[in-house]
Amino acid sequence: MDFRPSDELKMLKTTCARFFAAKFPADAGRRAERDLGAGSQRGPGQGFDPALWKAFADLGVLQLTLPEAAGGAGLGQGGAAVVAEEIGRALYQSPWADTVTAADIIVQAGPAGAGWALLEGVAAGACTIAMAVRERGQDDPAALSALRVTATAAGDGFTISGQKLFVPFGEAVDRLMVAAATPHGPTMFLVPRDRAGIEVRRSDDTGRGEFCSIDFAATPASRADIAGAPGGAAGPYAAALARARVRHAAYLVGLCQGALDVTIKYTKEREQFGRAIASFQAISFRLAALAARIDAARHLAGYGAWLGDGSNDGSDDLHDLRRIAAGALAMAGELARDVTAESMQMHGSFGFSEEAEPQRYYRRAAVDALLLGTPVQLRDEAMALLAARAPA
Amino acid sequence: MDLSFSAEEDEFRQDLRAFFAEERVQGILRELERCKPRVEAHSQQIYQWLGERGWLAPNWPVEYGGAGKTAVEAAILSEEMARAGVPDTVHVNTVEIVGLFLLLAGTDEQKKRFLPAMARGDMVVSVLYTEPNSGSDLSSLSTRAVFDGDGYLLYGTKIYSLTTQFAQYGLAATRTRGGMSKYDGITLFLVPLRERGVGIRPLWNISDERFNEVVLDGAWVSPDNIVGPLHGAWELINTALSIERTGLDYYVKMRRWLDAIIARAAKTGRLEDPRIGHEIVRLDAQVEAGRLMVWDIISQLQRGELDNVQAAMSKWYNTEVGRHIARLGVDMEGLAGTLSRWDGEAPMGGLLEAAYRECPGLTISAGTSEIMLYVIAAVGLEIGD
Numbered sequence: 001m002d003f004r005p006s007d008e009l010k011m012l013k014t015t016c017a018r019f020f021a022a023k024f025p026a027d028a029g030r031r032a033e034r035d036l037g038a039g040s041q042r043g044p045g046q047g048f049d050p051a052l053w054k055a056f057a058d059l060g061v062l063q064l065t066l067p068e069a070a071g072g073a074g075l076g077q078g079g080a081a082v083v084a085e086e087i088g089r090a091l092y093q094s095p096w097a098d099t100v101t102a103a104d105i106i107v108q109a110g111p112a113g114a115g116w117a118l119l120e121g122v123a124a125g126a127c128t129i130a131m132a133v134r135e136r137g138q139d140d141p142a143a144l145s146a147l148r149v150t151a152t153a154a155g156d157g158f159t160i161s162g163q164k165l166f167v168p169f170g171e172a173v174d175r176l177m178v179a180a181a182t183p184h185g186p187t188m189f190l191v192p193r194d195r196a197g198i199e200v201r202r203s204d205d206t207g208r209g210e211f212c213s214i215d216f217a218a219t220p221a222s223r224a225d226i227a228g229a230p231g232g233a234a235g236p237y238a239a240a241l242a243r244a245r246v247r248h249a250a251y252l253v254g255l256c257q258g259a260l261d262v263t264i265k266y267t268k269e270r271e272q273f274g275r276a277i278a279s280f281q282a283i284s285f286r287l288a289a290l291a292a293r294i295d296a297a298r299h300l301a302g303y304g305a306w307l308g309d310g311s312n313d314g315s316d317d318l319h320d321l322r323r324i325a326a327g328a329l330a331m332a333g334e335l336a337r338d339v340t341a342e343s344m345q346m347h348g349s350f351g352f353s354e355e356a357e358p359q360r361y362y363r364r365a366a367v368d369a370l371l372l373g374t375p376v377q378l379r380d381e382a383m384a385l386l387a388a389r390a391p392a
Numbered sequence: 393m394d395l396s397f398s399a400e401e402d403e404f405r406q407d408l409r410a411f412f413a414e415e416r417v418q419g420i421l422r423e424l425e426r427c428k429p430r431v432e433a434h435s436q437q438i439y440q441w442l443g444e445r446g447w448l449a450p451n452w453p454v455e456y457g458g459a460g461k462t463a464v465e466a467a468i469l470s471e472e473m474a475r476a477g478v479p480d481t482v483h484v485n486t487v488e489i490v491g492l493f494l495l496l497a498g499t500d501e502q503k504k505r506f507l508p509a510m511a512r513g514d515m516v517v518s519v520l521y522t523e524p525n526s527g528s529d530l531s532s533l534s535t536r537a538v539f540d541g542d543g544y545l546l547y548g549t550k551i552y553s554l555t556t557q558f559a560q561y562g563l564a565a566t567r568t569r570g571g572m573s574k575y576d577g578i579t580l581f582l583v584p585l586r587e588r589g590v591g592i593r594p595l596w597n598i599s600d601e602r603f604n605e606v607v608l609d610g611a612w613v614s615p616d617n618i619v620g621p622l623h624g625a626w627e628l629i630n631t632a633l634s635i636e637r638t639g640l641d642y643y644v645k646m647r648r649w650l651d652a653i654i655a656r657a658a659k660t661g662r663l664e665d666p667r668i669g670h671e672i673v674r675l676d677a678q679v680e681a682g683r684l685m686v687w688d689i690i691s692q693l694q695r696g697e698l699d700n701v702q703a704a705m706s707k708w709y710n711t712e713v714g715r716h717i718a719r720l721g722v723d724m725e726g727l728a729g730t731l732s733r734w735d736g737e738a739p740m741g742g743l744l745e746a747a748y749r750e751c752p753g754l755t756i757s758a759g760t761s762e763i764m765l766y767v768i769a770a771v772g773l774e775i776g777d
Contacts, residue, residue, distance in 0.1 A: 267775065
């Protein structure tokens with residue numbers, strides 16, 4: 001029993017933290033966001049920054065979860081959770097999370113499946129992938145059973161039709177991993193984003209991030225584009241989603257820590273009634289309680305990552321991993337809204353300003369707390385998993 | 393990071409489970425369930441059986457009656473006692489708290505005189521800190537110890553002390569001199585409780601564990617029973633308090649209560665009703681996180697380290713969840729949830745009804761939630777006064 005991160009993990013954390021401090025300080029983060037209501041209009045330096053992404057990928061952050069045979073470097077989910085937490089602390093928005101999730105599905109399909117040849121590029125940051133799962137009227141990212149986007153047989157292959165929503169960095173990525181209904185069942189297609197019949201529109205959301213809606217108009221796809229077996233998406237996707245949720249919980253823990261750190265700094269400097277407002281217990285006790293809750297969420301996410309690394313050996317049926325992943329993400333999602341709302345409150349009106357950091361954390365929390373399932377959806381899943389193992 | 397138990401640790405857990413499942417233990421536990429009101433459920437016999445194998449204080453050296461194991465096995469014992477429903481407050485006070493003081497600061501003679509008897513389950517020692525005017529601000533205590541040429545005469549009143557009705561000794565914090573500061577002049581004594589000058593009476597409270605008032609009116613204590621430095625125990629008290637503050641004893645209660653709720657909800661079908669099930673899984677995640685915070689600290693102790701801020705977080709977190717678990721346990725059953733175990737028709741054998749009465753004490757004992765938040769803010773975040 002040892003909760004200390006290994007030296008490699010500590011080094012990875014330091015490397016990421018230094019990278020963001022040097023290359024992506026808070027003002028750079030603010031500049032990267034588009035203006036409210038800007039839609040697809042990009043100002044200079046806004047949206048996806050390929051140079052920054054390349055530099056980030058050069059840290060090796062995309063190799064962590066890949067097997068050695070595919071250019072992986074073996075720090076596993078524990079390493080990915082460390083990276084995710086630092087991304088959250090810095091609020092760096094990139095295709096990292098979805099690319100790692102898509103690679104997970106590609107790896108599960110094995111060398112014969114679609115995308116194996118892309119993994120070298122994935123490891124180097126040269127191939128980015130976005131998950132296209134959500135649809136209108138189908139807001140549960142865990143459910144593949146009632147997809148409206150369909151892939152119908154056409155000649156030797158398929159044509160994909162329908163609309164996907166909330167695809168992160170849909171304008172910028174190289175590939176899309178599209179969940180589509182086929183007569184065999186739900187199937188994952190991996191297609192180049194510039195393939196015929198694909199139209200991308202950037203959404204305008206609270207987070208001012210890079211969500212896109214994507215229309216597929218009879219987009220051609222071949223059997224070779226299928227990651228895994230036709231109709232066989234559900235199992236690998238559930239496993240990949242559980243691991244993605246753990247990483248996302250770690251990201252939210254980092255987001256919470258970032259918001260808390262900013263707030264502690266501000267309340268130590270801001271004076272009212274002749275003293276720093278942090279010296280009032282009305283402030284300090286609330287910050288202390290949030291710090292303890294963040295510590296709790298970090299422990300649960302860390303446990304999820306540890307379970308995730310054990311889940312590759314095939315000995316586990318994923319039950320515990322899925323339950324802990326859902327529980328950790330629901331906890332982190334609720335906490336992110338609580339911490340960032342408290343951060344706004346403690347900054348007073350200043351926190352609302354465009355140049356202030358609290359509002360960025362607050363807006364990102366709105367989006368990121370729901371990204372891989374709302375707390376209610378997550379608790380539904382955890383409830384079913386708990387009931388399945390409850391004493392008879 | 394490695395969150396698994398060693399084969400040896402797993403084996404110790406299995407051995408404990410097998411022991412607690414023995415009929416002689418189960419028979420006593422069934423008897424304890426039938427305890428009358430105001431009779432506290434406690435079995436020294438089970439402790440003695442554990443003590444025969446060195447299991448009551450598994451992390452103590454063999455020469456003092458332990459099994460020479462580590463803080464991990466000590467924590468496994470706490471988990472398994474709670475899981476089996478073996479009352480543990482006497483064990484916490486005697487072994488985990490007073491035993492720790494003796495290991496940290498006792499003389500060789502004191503260790504030999506007290507530790508083996510405590511580890512065998514033959515001696516119970518309680519803690520006498522709190523006074524009518526001295527609670528969270530312990531350094532304001534006013535119980536006096538006056539040197540009479542041979543030993544010390546103690547005068548003062550200690551209250552809200554648990555398990556003293558079972559105890560032969562009490563570890564009392566006293567003032568032996570008026571010092572330059574209120575932190576100076578504090579001395580710890582192991583006070584023989586069944587002697588002249590000691591009056592013990594119950595202060596009845598709403599929980600199933602009795603408070604005691606201990607009036608010390610010239611109780612004589614030998615200097616051989618001073619634990620730690622004369623006049624200088626303040627630092628020792630704080631060291632021991634923080635080592636004791638893992639959150640372990642609280643977390644094991646939370647797990648036991650929530651497991652009872654889960655089992656009951658599975659039986660009644662409420663586990664799959666989102667109105668109840670969602671609250672259960674919310675609390676399940678919190679108890680699981682609390683468990684990890686506790687084990688993080690246990691693993692630090694095993695290496696001889698301790699992060700006081702993390703420990704305060706663990707104590708705060710693992711006790712704050714209690715009120716929500718107790719409330720759910722009662723709410724889930726409606727008014728039937730308020731039936732006590734003496735009613736005969738109480739769901740979950742009245743465990744959650746008792747939890748509702750017990751849980752306000754958890755955020756108070758061993759450092760209130762407010763003191764924990766103060767430590768986190770002042771030491772961890774470096775804010776506040």
